[in-house]
Amino acid sequence: xxxxxxxxxxxxxxxxxxxxxxxxxxxxxxxxxxxxINETIxxxxxxxxxxxxxxxxxxIVKPHSGx
Amino acid sequence: xxxxLSIAGxxxxxxxxxxxxxxxxxxIMLDALSAxxxxxxxxxxxxxxxxxxxxxxxxxxEGKYRLLPNTAGCATAREAVLTAGLARxxxxxxxxxxxxxxxRETLYPDVEQLLKAAADLTAQGFAxxxxxxxxxITCEKLADMGCAAVMPLGAPIGSGLGILNPYNISTICRRLxxxxxxxxxxxxxxxxxxxMELGCSGVLLNTAIARADDPVGMAGAMRLAVExxxxxxxxxxxxxxxxxxxxxxxxxxxxx
Numbered sequence: 001x002x003x004x005x006x007x008x009x010x011x012x013x014x015x016x017x018x019x020x021x022x023x024x025x026x027x028x029x030x031x032x033x034x035x036x037i038n039e040t041i042x043x044x045x046x047x048x049x050x051x052x053x054x055x056x057x058x059x060i061v062k063p064h065s066g067x
Numbered sequence: 068x069x070x071x072l073s074i075a076g077x078x079x080x081x082x083x084x085x086x087x088x089x090x091x092x093x094x095i096m097l098d099a100l101s102a103x104x105x106x107x108x109x110x111x112x113x114x115x116x117x118x119x120x121x122x123x124x125x126x127x128x129e130g131k132y133r134l135l136p137n138t139a140g141c142a143t144a145r146e147a148v149l150t151a152g153l154a155r156x157x158x159x160x161x162x163x164x165x166x167x168x169x170x171r172e173t174l175y176p177d178v179e180q181l182l183k184a185a186a187d188l189t190a191q192g193f194a195x196x197x198x199x200x201x202x203x204i205t206c207e208k209l210a211d212m213g214c215a216a217v218m219p220l221g222a223p224i225g226s227g228l229g230i231l232n233p234y235n236i237s238t239i240c241r242r243l244x245x246x247x248x249x250x251x252x253x254x255x256x257x258x259x260x261x262x263m264e265l266g267c268s269g270v271l272l273n274t275a276i277a278r279a280d281d282p283v284g285m286a287g288a289m290r291l292a293v294e295x296x297x298x299x300x301x302x303x304x305x306x307x308x309x310x311x312x313x314x315x316x317x318x319x320x321x322x323x
Contacts, residue, residue, distance in 0.1 A: 034157035060115045062113070063157060064110065064111045066087060066112075067089070067137070
């Protein structure tokens, strides 16, 4: 199914956020990462259970250099 | 440790806050931050590069510095509030440097959206350090709604122009009981010293150090400047006069 991941269209095999994160080697045990689906933040505790629908927009962000 | 700055119930022995952007390389960034004596370091929140290497700024800085995420790049209250929420999730802190930018050329805040975002975030329990223009009215509004610090610019971000309106900064410092942090436009050490002499509780700068010819050298200079400015302020300067007043005594002059 097609979603948007960090601004880019992307085809995912499953419908779960956990699978998507695993596919991109995002380790939920490591701090410093945050996730939003359709501009709603998904708390870390819900990463395992959150699901994806076609057309969802997912943002995976981290701290970067800044002033 | 002598406390020189308190923000949102946390105490610091340095009044200098530094940014993490624009250094020639990571090692110089680390060396400069160390030389600056800063205890608070700002970071931005950006997309993970899913195809690239996963280096972690957080791993380099966490434990040594109190990280302050910003909402740089946000142009609306909605974007800023979302970014603040993501920052809180990523870093586990409710501190946020709130930037809501109105125009890409000046990087001045969109005051209407800034006030909206600040009201929303303070209500949600964030400790908001609000980057704003040097308008005393806007600064008072931000302080009144409970921002943890108000951060007026001295000049546009990265411009190095120093403090363009010292009278406004002085007024802002006089009126607000919230900490006032001069944020943006600092170019060299004397600008940072002036900020403290005008009554600021602290100074936040990035470009002045990161893009100096010798970032580590400039970081050390900034550290001294902030300390000197603060000490001068506390020592109580002489007033400015339009006329001379001789310092040597007028009595006992030879030939009188």
